[in-house]
Amino acid sequence: MRTSELRGDSGFTRIARRPTDCKDLTIATTTTQGVDGTAAEVGDATPTPKTSRRPHRPLVRADDDAVLGGVCAGVARRFGLPVRPVRVLAIVSIAPAAIGLLAYTACWAVVPRDGEDKSVASRVLSDRRELQIVLAVSTVMLAVLITLVAIGVQGPGAFAWPLLLSSAGVLCVWRGASIDERERLQARLNTSPLVGAATATSWRTVLLRACIGGALVVVGAALLSKIGELRGAAVGVMIGIVSVTAGFLMMFAPWWLRTLRDLSNERRQRVRAQERADVAAHLHDSVLQTLLLIQKSATQPAEVVRLARNQERELRHWLFDPPYRHVHADGADSFAAVASDIERDVEEDYGIGVELIVVGDCGLDDALRALLAAGREAAVNAAKWSGTTSISIFAEVEPETVSLFVRDVGVGFDPEAVGDDHKGIAHSIVERMARHGGRATIRSAADAGTEVELVMARATTP
Amino acid sequence: MTAPGSPSVFLVDDHALIRSGIRAEIAESVHIVGEADEVDAAIELICERRPDVVLLDVHMPHGGGLAVLEAVTRACPATRVLVLSVSDAAEDVIALIRAGARGYVTKNISGPDLVEAVQRVAEGDAVFSPRLAGFVLDAYASGATQVDDELHQLTPRERQVLRYIARGYAYKEIARELGISIKTVESHVSSVLRKLQLSNRHQLTSWANERRLI
Numbered sequence: 260m261r262t263s264e265l266r267g268d269s270g271f272t273r274i275a276r277r278p279t280d281c282k283d284l285t286i287a288t289t290t291t292q293g294v295d296g297t298a299a300e301v302g303d304a305t306p307t308p309k310t311s312r313r314p315h316r317p318l319v320r321a322d323d324d325a326v327l328g329g330v331c332a333g334v335a336r337r338f339g340l341p342v343r344p345v346r347v348l349a350i351v352s353i354a355p356a357a358i359g360l361l362a363y364t365a366c367w368a369v370v371p372r373d374g375e376d377k378s379v380a381s382r383v384l385s386d387r388r389e390l391q392i393v394l395a396v397s398t399v400m401l402a403v404l405i406t407l408v409a410i411g412v413q414g415p416g417a418f419a420w421p422l423l424l425s426s427a428g429v430l431c432v433w434r435g436a437s438i439d440e441r442e443r444l445q446a447r448l449n450t451s452p453l454v455g456a457a458t459a460t461s462w463r464t465v466l467l468r469a470c471i472g473g474a475l476v477v478v479g480a481a482l483l484s485k486i487g488e489l490r491g492a493a494v495g496v497m498i499g500i501v502s503v504t505a506g507f508l509m510m511f512a513p514w515w516l517r518t519l520r521d522l523s524n525e526r527r528q529r530v531r532a533q534e535r536a537d538v539a540a541h542l543h544d545s546v547l548q549t550l551l552l553i554q555k556s557a558t559q560p561a562e563v564v565r566l567a568r569n570q571e572r573e574l575r576h577w578l579f580d581p582p583y584r585h586v587h588a589d590g591a592d593s594f595a596a597v598a599s600d601i602e603r604d605v606e607e608d609y610g611i612g613v614e615l616i617v618v619g620d621c622g623l624d625d626a627l628r629a630l631l632a633a634g635r636e637a638a639v640n641a642a643k644w645s646g647t648t649s650i651s652i653f654a655e656v657e658p659e660t661v662s663l664f665v666r667d668v669g670v671g672f673d674p675e676a677v678g679d680d681h682k683g684i685a686h687s688i689v690e691r692m693a694r695h696g697g698r699a700t701i702r703s704a705a706d707a708g709t710e711v712e713l714v715m716a717r718a719t720t721p
Numbered sequence: 722m723t724a725p726g727s728p729s730v731f732l733v734d735d736h737a738l739i740r741s742g743i744r745a746e747i748a749e750s751v752h753i754v755g756e757a758d759e760v761d762a763a764i765e766l767i768c769e770r771r772p773d774v775v776l777l778d779v780h781m782p783h784g785g786g787l788a789v790l791e792a793v794t795r796a797c798p799a800t801r802v803l804v805l806s807v808s809d810a811a812e813d814v815i816a817l818i819r820a821g822a823r824g825y826v827t828k829n830i831s832g833p834d835l836v837e838a839v840q841r842v843a844e845g846d847a848v849f850s851p852r853l854a855g856f857v858l859d860a861y862a863s864g865a866t867q868v869d870d871e872l873h874q875l876t877p878r879e880r881q882v883l884r885y886i887a888r889g890y891a892y893k894e895i896a897r898e899l900g901i902s903i904k905t906v907e908s909h910v911s912s913v914l915r916k917l918q919l920s921n922r923h924q925l926t927s928w929a930n931e932r933r934l935i
Contacts, residue, residue: 578810612829616851616854618855619859619863653888
């Protein structure tokens with residue numbers, strides 16, 4: 260039941276059904292193998308010999324106890340320290356040339372958040388568009404800094420470079436944070452004083468913001484008006500411009516933020532509407548047709564059951580099954596995909612229910628194709644002869660072996676005594692498995708059902 | 722018409738047809754004390770009537786089965802919840818099991834099987850459908866449940882029991898195959914459930930999401 264069977268004739272393509280995750284989805288698809296690989300490595304590396312007493316925990320940013328990025332809480336947790344001193348230390352270390360700030364943003368960008376397997380930086384790096392945005396803005400900031408230095412402004416001094424780098428880091432975080440983290444940051448921003456766009460309607464905040472903004476504008480204007488009277492007037496000009504800009508920003512930021520948010524809400528709603536239209540199209544295409552067919556064949560109970568079951572399976576695949584099970588890396592069908600074909604074919608051809616459970620998945624080679632062919636034979640056999648309404652297929656892909664069980668609780672037979680069709684088919688299953696170095700065991704007893712167990716060693720262990 | 726000592730059951734499902742269908746199938750063997758079609762009413766009635774078992778649907782408006790499950794687990798911990806759903810989505814199954822459900826069966830379960838499942842849950846044991854067993858095996862095999870200590874890993878015997886469930890064996894048949902008592906099978910399944918509830922939330926969630934999204 261792992262693969263999704265879409266109707267080939269409907270020309271309908273499946274879309275990601277979680278609109279907010281669309282971006283993550285595209286990133287994830289390109290690096291599936293890498294994520295799995297690294298996750299495994301991290302897992303293997305956990306018990307380092309260095310700290311034999313305490314199990315080694317990788318440094319992750321805290322997600323529950325975070326003020327900004329959860330770096331301090333994460334560090335404190337990793338080294339078993341109380342959180343507060345770590346935070347104080349981080350703030351104090353801003354003073355000597357903004358080292359703390361730089362270290363903080365660097366950690367924010369590079370260290371993954373608790374529960375996420377990719378860091379902000381790796382997310383930005385793997386998305387060309389985000390990378391371009393970060394690079395572009397960073398270059399603009401660099402240009403501004405160089406201009407300032409060129410015209411002899413010593414204002415930022417030793418802080419200039421760390422500030423530039425940390426701004427780039429913050430930008431990186433803003434573009435590359437996961438949906439989860441971004442929502443948390445936005446909530447934090449909305450409740451913070453001055454910026455809080457969500458609370459912009461309260462009179463006190465509006466008044467406070469207007470006062471500070473107004474004061475900055477006045478100071479800026481006053482400084483600008485003195486150009487030429489004093490030496491080093493350029494400094495005044497710069498400070499003036501910055502003050503004016505800051506003043507305007509402070510006055511208009513909330514409206515600006517709100518507009519941005521409205522835009523993104525609007526986009527989200529559009530995606531949602533699109534998704535709804537797709538679902539409706541799918542329902543119309545297949546479910547309504549099936550209902551029509553059911554009405555037409557109301558006099559044939561078996562046909563009604565068959566139609567209902569087919570539709571149920573199709574809808575279920577469409578709703579719950581991940582599309583990636585369809586094909587394996589090189590475009591060929593994967594083990595689970597073929598197993599799901601067996602499920603579909605047997606259900607359709609014999610009108611009985613098949614419960615298919617597949618654990619794990621892998622690519623196919625000749626031996627595994629033989630295993631699946633034998634499994635199909637066993638399932639068809641069970642469907643034809645068992646006399647029950649449903650059979651179970653369980654397949655498990657393990658590192659060394661692949662096993663497949665086909666079971667029914669039907670009439671059964673005595674494997675030793677019977678020399679009829681059952682035995683012929685049983686023989687062909689056993690022989691097919693033996694040819695490829697596998698093993699087939701058939702357990703059956705009269706009135707106790709039948710189970711066929713197929714085991715095949717995997718040729719190459721990845 | 723119900724036998725004395727049969728468990729009291731409360732139905733929560735937003736589809737009236739499904740509720741009446743379930744009612745028809747199990748009313749003779751268990752004592753149905755009420756039903757609800759929305760989250761708030763369900764929580765209120767369950768806490769008032771204190772049934773042994775709640776049969777809970779996953780997908781409902783306003784928070785769904787998860788909201789009911791969380792409220793009930795908090796307010797009346799003696800009531801046990803068996804999830805009965807059409808959903809096969811890994812994230813639904815795992816989320817509800819982790820939130821404290823004692824089992825998960827799909828709606829195509831037969832009447833007698835459902836009654837047996839209800840009785841098992843009422844006695845404090847866990848009920849795994851073949852699909853849930855498959856999910857658990859998959860989650861553990863993919864390393865999604867890596868935890869710091871060995872305690873939370875599945876034992877070989879638990880794995881074996883899960884495999885039998887996934888192969889479609891009933892508890893009774895598993896007990897016969899392994900030469901152990903049904904009680905022992907039940908305790909293995911309960912222990913798997915407990916480990917699942919204790920293991921790392923993030924890793925399980927990302928396993929479930931990967932199954933769906935990649």
